[in-house]
Amino acid sequence: MSLRGYLRIVRPVNALVAGIAVLLGVLVAGVAITPPLFLLVVAVFCITGAGNAVNDYCDREIDAINRPERPIPSGSVSIRGAAFYSTFLFLVGIMLAALVNPLCFGLACLNSILLVTYAAWLKRVPLAGNLVVSYLAGSIFLFGGAAAGINGVILNLPLAGIVFLPMIAREILKDAEDIEGDQEGGARTLPMVIGVLPSCRIAGVLAAGAVILSILPIVPWWSVWYLATIALADVIILFAAVSSIRCTTSACVRDSGATTTLKSGMFAALAILILWALSG
Missing domain, CATH: 1.10.357.140 (UbiA prenyltransferase)
Known part of the structure; x- marks a missing residue:
């Protein structure tokens, strides 16, 4: 200890x-x-x-x-x-x-x-x-x-949605990575039920949904400059989705580094949102 x-x-x-x-x-x-x-x-x-x-x-x-x-x-x-x-x-x-x-x-x-x-x-x-x-x-x-x-809770619903979608995408990809250990532990995850490939495709759609939500005029600081900066995070999120969307095995998902990349994209989006909130 x-x-x-x-x-x-x-x-x-x-x-x-x-x-x-x-x-x-x-x-x-x-x-x-x-x-x-x-x-x-x-x-x-x-x-x-x-x-x-x-x-x-x-x-x-x-x-x-x-x-x-x-x-x-x-x-x-x-x-x-x-x-x-x-x-x-x-x-x-x-x-x-x-x-x-x-x-x-x-x-x-x-x-x-x-x-x-x-x-x-x-x-x-x-x-x-x-x-x-x-x-x-x-x-x-x-x-x-x-x-x-x-x-205040109602005003924050759009931001919660921007985080919710890539997060669930990452959770699904993490489950796809961990099928072997989850089977040993008695877990039953989505990739175990429907397979790795369909799960990765669902994760890709969810990540794309987060990108679409992030560029809609639903945040108080929405502008051309906001779109230019949030695009940096959106590119990382989309890259993570694309890198694993054809994977059919847990090893492929792990090797793609999709969960790490998606996490980086989420942190980048969060940093950008915080900066815009401070500037507003």
Whole structure:
């Protein structure tokens, strides 16, 4: 067991990006960023990190095959330690959200329940697990909008959609990569049901849908300059979709690097959206 292992299990970069993305939702909702609102950043960091930890806890047998370098299979985090750690982070995140307003508290509770349910059960339900984790990614903006009440949530729905579509595409591709380990662990994913090739094609369509949504005039800063900058991320997302769209095996999907490329495209899109929100 090691401190580094406990840091790695929360996937700190992903959790931090999720926390910062909340501020984008706050800006879109038209709320000034004040020091108390940084509680939302910490709350989302904790809840996201807890979700990553509980996912590793539930997937420890699968990860022993697919990802032996991860904290639990490698022995840097104990099974019991991961369980206590994730519970602590969930509680901290929920309590911090409660300090902002009841709507943020409600979303924090809902998302925490979904994260645990996903890791323990829904991940093994074809497509349902993909939908849940993609909603959770998009809901980060809804969480930020909730700082301004229900109207803030409504204003953030387009941004949530822009994140939801590439996220579900990536989740499907990740499942296509991990068929062997998922079979050993008793999971039943979409690629296992319909095959790798159809799954990759569905992921490609979803990624293309995200690109189309990103260029529609649904964000408050829509302009020619916005289109020029978001195109940089859109090209990366489309490249990821195309690179795997003809794959028929898990090895092909892994070798294509599609999931990594798609993640890069999503981060690039997020960075561009944050810059535009700040400039507005």
